[in-house]
Amino acid sequence: MTTQTAPAKWIGWVGGIAVAAILFGALLPFFPAMLARLGNVAWDGPNWSLWARLPAIIQLHVLSAVAAMAIGSVIFVRPKGRALHKTLGWGWVFAMGMTAVSSLFITGLNGDVYSLVHILSGWTIVALPMAVFAIRNRKVVAHRRAMTGIFVGGLVIAGSLSFLPGRFMFEFFFG
Secondary structure (H helix, E strand, C coil), X not given: CCCCCCCCHHHHHHHHHHHHHXXXXXXXXXXXXXXXXXXXXXCCCCCHHHHHHCCHHHHHHHHHHHHHHHHHHHHHHCCCCCHHHHHHHHHXXXXXXXXXXXXXXXXXXXXXXXXXXXXXXXXXXXXXXXXXXXXXXXXXXXXXXXXXXXXXXXXXXXXXXXXXXXXXXXXXXXX
């Protein structure tokens, strides 16, 4: 019988730093334009007229992402494994699935083609059922890692990128 050892904690930090460096490097050419746009920021509340002009698929995408962020945040702070966790978890899986699938119908960042952000959508569509399968087979660590990865990558990172100057969320709140 062989025993498995957990990977060193520094491996996770190295991966996180690598992802941050890649994101920083990818955004670096856009920094001058973003900084210029940030100079004109004024908080007057959300611009609901922009929201009203959005196509229905983008409204669905934003609403499901907001729901997934809210539900996921509650799940993170609540005890795990209880009935409420399971109920909220299914709601979160549905909201994340809706967010990922709806994003496949949204193009425009690169004309009418998919952008790099769509990689996160594909990853989410594959990883969600795998995470559910993991917990059904009592693989708690695999489930936790997958769900945390989906939350951080699919909501926190992708959501943060939607607030860059020139993107809808930035214009909606600060434009």
